[in-house]
Amino acid sequence: xxxxxxxxxxxxxxxxxxxxxxxxxxxxxxxxxxxxxxxxxxxxxxxxxxxxxxxxxxxxxxxxxxxxxxxxxxxxxxxxxxxxxxxxxxxxxxxxxxxxxxxxxxxxxxxxxxxxxxxxxxxxxxxxxxxxxxxxxxxxxxxxxxxxxxxxxxxxxxxxxxxxxxxxxxxxxxxxxxxxxxxxxxxxxxxxxxxxxxxxxxxxxxxxxxxxxxxxxxxxxxxxxxxxxxxxxxxxxxxxxxxxxxxxxxxxxxxxxxxxxxxxxxxxxxxxxxxxxxxxxxxxxxxxxxxxxxxxxxxxxxxxxxxxxxxxxxxxxxxxxxxxxxxxxxxxx
Numbered sequence: 001x002x003x004x005x006x007x008x009x010x011x012x013x014x015x016x017x018x019x020x021x022x023x024x025x026x027x028x029x030x031x032x033x034x035x036x037x038x039x040x041x042x043x044x045x046x047x048x049x050x051x052x053x054x055x056x057x058x059x060x061x062x063x064x065x066x067x068x069x070x071x072x073x074x075x076x077x078x079x080x081x082x083x084x085x086x087x088x089x090x091x092x093x094x095x096x097x098x099x100x101x102x103x104x105x106x107x108x109x110x111x112x113x114x115x116x117x118x119x120x121x122x123x124x125x126x127x128x129x130x131x132x133x134x135x136x137x138x139x140x141x142x143x144x145x146x147x148x149x150x151x152x153x154x155x156x157x158x159x160x161x162x163x164x165x166x167x168x169x170x171x172x173x174x175x176x177x178x179x180x181x182x183x184x185x186x187x188x189x190x191x192x193x194x195x196x197x198x199x200x201x202x203x204x205x206x207x208x209x210x211x212x213x214x215x216x217x218x219x220x221x222x223x224x225x226x227x228x229x230x231x232x233x234x235x236x237x238x239x240x241x242x243x244x245x246x247x248x249x250x251x252x253x254x255x256x257x258x259x260x261x262x263x264x265x266x267x268x269x270x271x272x273x274x275x276x277x278x279x280x281x282x283x284x285x286x287x288x289x290x291x292x293x294x295x296x297x298x299x300x301x302x303x304x305x306x307x308x309x310x311x312x313x314x315x316x317x318x319x320x321x322x323x324x325x326x327x328x329x330x331x332x333x
Contacts, residue, residue, distance in 0.1 A: 008279045011272040015286040019067075022293040026063040027055055029297050031305040061192045065254050066296055066310070067289040068195065068202050069187065070261060072251035074288025075281055076244040077262025078269070079209050082216040082277060083240035084147040088322075090262030091248040094154030098161040099130020100252035104182055105165050109175040116190065119182060120197045120253040127249035130157055135241055145237050146223075185256040185311025187296055198250040205246035206285065212239055213277040220275060258311045260318025261288055291317075 027039045034042075034051045042052035043060075077090040084094075091097045103126020107113035113122065138145040138153040169176040209216075215236040218226040223233050251258070265288045266280070273279040292310060295317065299308035 004274075008273045012279070012283055012286070015272075015283050015290070018290050019286050019293075022290045022297075023063055023067070025297050026066060026293045027059045030054075030059065030300045031307070061190060061195060062187050062296075063293065064192070064195050065190045066187045066292045068199065069251040069255045069258065070289030070292035071285040072202050072205065072247040072288075073258060073261040074265035074269075074284040074291075075206060075209055076247040076251070078266040078277070078281055078284045079216065079240045079244045079247075080262070081266050082219060083237050083244070084150045085220065086147055086151050087267070088263060089151060089154075090260075091244065091252075092257060092259050092262065093158065094151070095134055095156075095158035095161060096127050096131050096154075096245055096248045097252050097257045098158045098165070100124070100127040100249055101179075101183060101257060102126045102130070102161045102165055105168050105175065105179055108178050109168050109172050114178060116182070117193050117197065120194060123253035124198075124201065124249035127252060128245055130161065131241055131245035131248075133157060135238065145234065150237070150241075182256045184309045185258040185314075186309035187255050187292070188307060188309070190254060194254050198254045201246050201250040205243050205250065208239065208246070209243035210281055212236060212243070213281055216240065216277040217275075256311065258292070258314055260314050260321070261291055264318055264321045265291060 024036060024039065027043075028034050028036055032051070032054055034055060038049075038051050039055055042049075042055040046052065046056075073091065076096075080089040080091065080094060081087055083089075100123040103122040103124070104119045106126070107119060107122035111122070113119060134150070134153045134157050135145060137157070138149040141149075169179060215226075215231055218229050218231045219233065219236055219240075221229075226233050226236070248262075265284050269280050269284040269287055273283050291314065295313035296310040299310055299313045302308055
């Protein structure tokens with residue numbers, strides 16, 4: 001193993017250890033603090049104590065969903081940045097998350113769906129429809145779905161769907177009241193049923209994008225070079241968009257829209273292991289849950305006994321990150 005490979009493997013192990021620590025914190029910290037030894041005993045040996053019940057029935061599902069959502073958003077952001085060659089691309093900016101929100105709004109306002117487990121499927125369908133429309137618009141005309149056209153089509157779709165959502169909610173107070181609790185973005189109150197509904201899509205999306213890691217490396221060199229290397233550029237972009245849509249749909253369906261994970265984590269992972277997607281994707285998949293779980297833990301304690309939703313905490317951390325990114329010219333073309 002070369003020195004570069006050893007360094008990358010070392011960062012992969014380090015991020016796995018960070019994730020393990022974040023999981024332990026998520027299980028132990030909250031409005032009711034639980035000792036790590038009690039957490040371990042509750043997981044391995046059960047128990048009927050109040051602390052054991054809190055860990056198993058509330059915090060384990062919450063932590064599992066946090067891991068799933070963090071990995072999905074981070075990998076989706078990494079893929080979208082690779083496919084569009086746009087360093088600020090992420091599911092929220094490109095309109096896929098807004099499509100999921102549109103699906104939930106329609107479910108509440110027109111179809112009488114009023115439960116988190118019911119929202120999942122409509123959010124997933126909404127994300128898929130939005131992604132198809134974005135790709136269709138970007139593919140029309142000369143040049144096909146170029147990176148610039150994908151970014152512009154995504155931004156336009158994001159604004160269009162946001163307007164539609166506002167129009168529906170301003171004329172339906174009941175739908176607004178229900179939607180705002182989902183739209184804030186949180187992993188609190190989610191149970192194992194939701195995890196069971198979304199994990200097949202998460203697994204399918206991860207396998208799809210991991211299989212195209214070499215293709216993403218080729219796209220990073222430019223369309224002409226990628227074609228010279230024997231790659232089908234249009235197919236790579238379509239496959240990447242599909243994988244990112246599946247991951248985003250699963251994440252947003254489970255927890256609502258959570259910003260900046262898909263934007264920030266790929267840059268962090270790239271700083272650790274470089275641009276090669278065979279290393280970048282696994283490291284991002286580990287760093288994403290770390291960010292989500294740490295933000296969730298912080299949200300539990302800053303205004304204890306109340307909680308701040310995880311999406312609020314990631315946004316508070318993400319805005320300074322984006323400012324630093326711009327100031328360092330890391331997003332230069």
